[in-house]
Amino acid sequence: MSVFSIHSATFPSSHAALSLAAQAGEVIHDHAEIARRLAALGVRFERWQAAAPLPVNADAQTVLAAYREPLAALKAEYGFQSVDVIRVQAGHPDQETLRQKFLAEHTHNDFEVRFFVEGRGLFYLHVGETVFALLCEQGDLVSVPANTSHWFDMGETPDFTCIRLFTREDGWAAEFSGDPLPASFPSLEGYAAAVSALRR
Numbered sequence: 001m002s003v004f005s006i007h008s009a010t011f012p013s014s015h016a017a018l019s020l021a022a023q024a025g026e027v028i029h030d031h032a033e034i035a036r037r038l039a040a041l042g043v044r045f046e047r048w049q050a051a052a053p054l055p056v057n058a059d060a061q062t063v064l065a066a067y068r069e070p071l072a073a074l075k076a077e078y079g080f081q082s083v084d085v086i087r088v089q090a091g092h093p094d095q096e097t098l099r100q101k102f103l104a105e106h107t108h109n110d111f112e113v114r115f116f117v118e119g120r121g122l123f124y125l126h127v128g129e130t131v132f133a134l135l136c137e138q139g140d141l142v143s144v145p146a147n148t149s150h151w152f153d154m155g156e157t158p159d160f161t162c163i164r165l166f167t168r169e170d171g172w173a174a175e176f177s178g179d180p181l182p183a184s185f186p187s188l189e190g191y192a193a194a195v196s197a198l199r200r
């Protein structure tokens with residue numbers, strides 16, 4: 001279940017799930033409603049299905065082949081120049097380096113498009129004084145507009161595979177803000193626990 005929630009950018013908690021539950025302004029679970037709210041921010045959020053079942057831990061070529069048609073449509077629509085597949089699971093040799101890189105607030109001068117082939121991850125979008133948390137899961141396609149501040153948490157025990165599309169040949173490039181804001185927000189695990197507590 002994808003989840004979208006809205007916070008003040010001055011959210012004071014330090015990884016406290018209960019305090020998130022108490023302070024979250026609004027938490028939305030309905031995919032169509034999440035998509036509608038995100039569209040107002042210029043974010044595209046869709047649910048996709050693989051044309052064929054994918055073997056677990058399929059290689060990049062197999063993953064890209066499974067989504068050939070929707071990817072071709074996206075490339076035609078936006079002129080993407082390069083595509084990659086990123087898979088990070090617990091025990092990945094670069095797990096901590098990658099986690100810290102994506103946890104740092106950054107922007108791209110490029111439109112960021114990510115499709116979750118497997119697993120899950122948590123995007124935080126920082127727009128003005130508001131932070132929007134978006135828990136993405138297998139099947140979710142999300143775009144982040146160029147120059148929108150954001151960060152991403154894969155969690156302490158990461159498990160995700162994403163297709164990433166870039167409008168530049170050289171792929172991932174980011175500008176880091178150095179803003180300490182991400183440290184005051186819950187991790188993927190803390191966030192997931194808080195939203196499931198809210199549903200009980």
Ligand SMILES: CSCCC(=O)/C(O)=C/O
Nearest residue numbers: 086102114121151152162
């Ligand atoms: C969810 S794909 C890995 C993270 C990434 O590429 C990115 O740009 C996060 O902001």
Ligand SMILES: [Fe+2]
Nearest residue numbers: 106108112150
């Ligand atoms: Fe990014």
Ligand code: NI
Nearest residue numbers: 009126179181
């Ligand atoms: Ni800021």
